[in-house]
Amino acid sequence: MRRADRLFQIIQILRRAKRPVTARALSDELEISVRTVYRDIADLMGQRVPISGEAGIGYVLDRHYDMPPLMLTPDELEAAVLGAQWVAQRSDPALARAARDLIAKISAAVPDQLRPFVAEPTVSTPPPQSLPADMLNVAQVREWIRVGRKLRIRYRDERGRASERTIWPLLIGYADAVRLLVAWCELREEFRHFRTDRIVDAAFLDEPHDVRRRTLMARWKQHMKQLRGIDLPE
Template sequence: MSRSDRLIRLMQVLRRLPSPVTASRLAEEMEISERSIYRDIQSLRSSGAIIDAEAGFGYTLTEDPSLPPMHFDADEVDALALGLHTVSKLGNSEFTHAAQNALVKLEASLPQNMRQRLRHATVGSHIMRNTPFSEADFSGLRESIWNEQAVFLEYFDLNDRCSKRKVWPLTIYFFNEVQALIAWCCLRQDFRMFRLDRIRSMEFLDEFFRPKRVGLLREYFEREKECE
């Protein structure tokens, strides 16, 4: 691999890995020495990349619109096509529209040969399922997740028993047949999952739990991994 290709790959790794990322983690990902990482980081900085470093924590890349965009290779274009086409078939009207718009924008940004690759991708998906209808405010719920805003739910379980909970919404997950909110339940002081089609009403509260969302999500997924 040429040094220029290695620098481009390092930029992509910095974009992909959660920041801050240590030199040892970068070296492991790039399969080079930590000393080479230090030199390459300095070269990227000299070229205009904004890469902050904090002792004991690692590097953080700040995207700069003045830098040239990264180009997608054939595998990445196929992966993007598969992902966006799959999202457009999930039965969620907002994401269907968003995925279609994203495909148009992506195609416009690609060179001609990759546009053809996107239009005639070598992979595809087919989803045969009926997603239960949900009256939940999907857009409002996503915004409350991003803002780390508490939500009061009126929820009916599978036995149609009603409960009212204040929760800290963490993420919405798309499963095979349902969409569900993963949240921290303030009543139970534990993680809970709420199917969107079983939520009857939501109230967005003037209460925020920032900056706990990332840590709680990490803990949730660690627990899930232990149960596998």
């Protein structure tokens, strides 16, 4: 790895980290010596990159530090294109359109020598399976998740039994064959995962649920950990 690329990768690692990153962790990820990490960190600080910390404790990048937004590696470009292709093929029309626009914007913004990694990536998503038809306006659900408002739904379970629920929508999950709406259910007083193709009707209420999404997400992760032993990433 060229030194310039290595310095860029150190910044990227620090940028994505939520806690101080030790020199040992940096050396392991980049497959270089700890001494080289110390030298590179010193060089970055000398270039006025706002890194704080010290050996043995860890390093932190100032969260306000910004870099040119599309200084991406070929692997990062292909990862972005792969994710955008998946979204374009499997999500609701509004999000699919946004994914196609994202690919076009990336292609227009990157240097000429990197455009083949966007136009002709070495990876691709498999052909999507047909999702069961549903009547839910997923784009509006995403908006209700952002603003923290409730939904009232009529739901039919796998046995055909119908129920009405008031829910606090949290997350839309995409599997290969189904789409799931993660929500807090007032009826059950628990988190529930609703298949969107089984939601017969939905009313978008103006009533807020008054719980911050970050708090609700933390509670759901804890619920999943207790339910299935799944420790979801933060």
